[in-house]
Amino acid sequence: MFLFQKQQFVLSILKGINIPQVAAVIYSPDGETDVYMIVDGKQRFSALFGFVANKFRIPCGDDLFYFDELPEDVKEFLLRFEFQGQAAYSYPNKKISDAGLIQWFRLLNFAGTEQEKEHIELLKNKLQQ
Known part of the structure; x- marks a missing residue:
């Protein structure tokens, strides 16, 4: 995902624009811990996580802001964002x-x-x- 796309993705979340669903396969290698293998949506996760880690800035008016420079309520909103999606389960006796x-x-x-x-x-x- 290019920088412009990453910026627009984060701005879309902030504007409340509908974000496409992600898709994951859930499996448990040890029978206790669930592991999520992202089938579709890795770039969306990476964009949000990258922004939260201050890897790039987003435009607002004539300025650019890192995550840490945003107001607390905006940071909290992004940290609480929940991706919607689909999941498939893979079992040891019936793997995908x-x-x-x-x-x-x-x-x-x-x-x-x-x-x-x-x-x-x-x-x-x-x-x-």
């Missing part, structure tokens, strides 16, 4: 295949941010295996 994950990803991303050619080729090769 790589092909299934890739097909789900492609279905979700038919109109999203264009993927790099190398990434697309990797997905195609996985599907053919």
